[in-house]
Amino acid sequence: MTQLKPLINSNDHLFGNPAASLELVEYGDYECPHCRRAYPIVKAIKEILGPELKFVFRNFPLSNIHPHAFMAAVATEAAGLQGRFWEMHDIVFENQKNLEVDNLLLLASNIGLDIDRFESDLRSKALHEKVEKDFESGMRSGVNGTPTFFINGRKFEGDWSRGALLEELRAVLA
């Protein structure tokens, strides 16, 4: 059935314990209100499971309905080049309603990024391609909306909003 393609690899941003056997992958869109709702839920899961969990976020921007989602994704990748992917990931979700490029620059400076470098990286073809590659991998993995979660490579079909995601992760761990 719907299987993650490709599996977690060196192109991914990894949070948590790289050696953990439990893997959670989220395909998300920074301008999607459902992803915004999932953000604190995932954050809590990361805290609860601690070193037992490896978490990866892949970009799945729905650019026609969310005109700022693609550049917001590029911005997190640009922050990643300065070793600050997850800080940018968080602050972008927390400021979801203000994701115009000017605001992305503001957020980047709030977390202390080198702004000249950040600004030039926002135009980097390689970063734009990386976001597209994430999107393509989501397409091929059967992502049918955002957020979509995969646990150890298998699509999670339950309702992530009601505690079922943590339950399922615990069940896989047990």
Add this chain to the structure above:
Amino acid sequence: MLPIGTIAPNFTLHSTPDQRLTLEELRNKKVILAFYPADWSPVCGNQMALYNEMLKYFSRHNAQLIGISVDSKWSHLAFSDQNKFGFPLLSDFEPKGEVARLYEAYDDHTGECRRALYVIDEKGIVRWSYLSPVGINPGADGILDALEELDTVKSTNQ
């Protein structure tokens, strides 16, 4: 669902209030027919919005996406405008569901299309199909796999 290898039944339906689209006009292209229950489902990235993001990937395979539901052409116009769709939505409105019935994609109980997908090749032959449970958006992986396989078969035969 129609069996693989069937000649895709021809039809003409409204694509906008003043334009119609005939399937046969799309010979020499692959066609993805996506029957779906209704415009205006209340989620981000509903099936049609999702596919709308993937048009460039479909066109790499010389494939045209077409959405079909029993909604009126006016509903389609508004739905399409709001979501900035770059592909036609056809209105299977009068006689209601006639084309969906031809493709065995009509649900008599709900009076809506089922969530049925077909890939039709350049010669108008059904080459792939999938019927999804109505509440489940089937994503696009199956369509892309099917398009890729058709292109692979073609290049090995040439």
